[in-house]
Amino acid sequence: FNDYQKPQDMAYVCGSVLVRNHELTIQFGAHRSQRASDFGQDDFDFLQIVLPHLVRAVRMSQSLAAELSRQALAEAALQQLRLGVLLVDAHVRPVFVNRLAEQLIAASNGALSLSLHGLKTRKTEDAARLSCLVADSAFTTAGEGLSVGGEMRIACGDGSFLQLCVAPLSRHYFGSGFAAPFTCAAIF
Numbered sequence: 001f002n003d004y005q006k007p008q009d010m011a012y013v014c015g016s017v018l019v020r021n022h023e024l025t026i027q028f029g030a031h032r033s034q035r036a037s038d039f040g041q042d043d044f045d046f047l048q049i050v051l052p053h054l055v056r057a058v059r060m061s062q063s064l065a066a067e068l069s070r071q072a073l074a075e076a077a078l079q080q081l082r083l084g085v086l087l088v089d090a091h092v093r094p095v096f097v098n099r100l101a102e103q104l105i106a107a108s109n110g111a112l113s114l115s116l117h118g119l120k121t122r123k124t125e126d127a128a129r130l131s132c133l134v135a136d137s138a139f140t141t142a143g144e145g146l147s148v149g150g151e152m153r154i155a156c157g158d159g160s161f162l163q164l165c166v167a168p169l170s171r172h173y174f175g176s177g178f179a180a181p182f183t184c185a186a187i188f
Contacts, residue, residue, distance in 0.1 A: 009033040014043060016051055018058045026058055086187040087169075090138035092118040092131060095183045104162060111156045119187070126154055133166035137185035140168035149185070164188070 005013070008031075015029030028051075032039065075096060078085050084101030086094055094114060105112045105119075113120045121127045129152050139145030149167035156162060165188040 005031075009035075012036070012038045014039040014047060016047065018051075018055050019062070028054055083188055086119065087183045088119065088134060088185050088187060089182055090135060090184050092134050094119065101187075107156075108154070108162055109157045111154050112162065121154060122157075123155075126152065130164070130166070134185045134187075137166055137168035141170075141184040 005011070010031040011034040012032040013029055015027060017025060018028050019026040030039075030043075030047075078096065078098050081098065082100065084104045085096075085098045086101050087096040088094055093116065097114065102114070105114050111122050111126075113122075119130065121130060133147075133150045133152065136145060136147035137149050140147045140149075145168075147168060149165065151163060151165045154162045154164060167186050167188070169184060169186060
């Protein structure tokens with residue numbers, strides 16, 4: 001009190017613990033100066049109404065931070081693979097592309113191209129096959145199909161080719177409370 005509160009003119013304090021667990025304690029406090037009146041029953045009643053909302057906001061913030069951390073770890077792991085990986089939506093639009101996939105697409109002599117509008121192929125028949133594989137995977141990811149994905153070969157024009165493997169993602173990883181996820185297929 002003498003070292004911090006008194007020099008800051010914090011004579012009256014009203015608050016509560018919002019979160020307490022084995023890792024941390026988060027407290028909320030409102031302070032008033034000596035010139036103001038002490039906290040009264042109306043203030044305590046108001047705090048009782050607001051506290052559950054503050055607790056919920058803190059828990060949501062912690063949950064969001066944990067989810068963002070898991071996502072960053074998953075993306076870091078996908079970047080370390082010695083395999084090109086794209087995560088796409090049902091329209092073959094990229095949600096995530098690792099560095100090796102970007103390099104392989106760039107080296108494909110235009111056989112594959114990548115934009116915000118999707119992964120494109122030079123040949124119409126390749127585009128149709130890729131769209132079909134991803135659409136089937138999207139149905140499976142949404143729990144409405146039984147496709148295991150499939151493979152296809154894209155000729156690069158210089159005698160080389162890229163072998164693509166399209167696979168649905170498991171709904172198990174998206175949790176039971178969510179609708180069909182935005183990301184529906186992986187292309188290796």
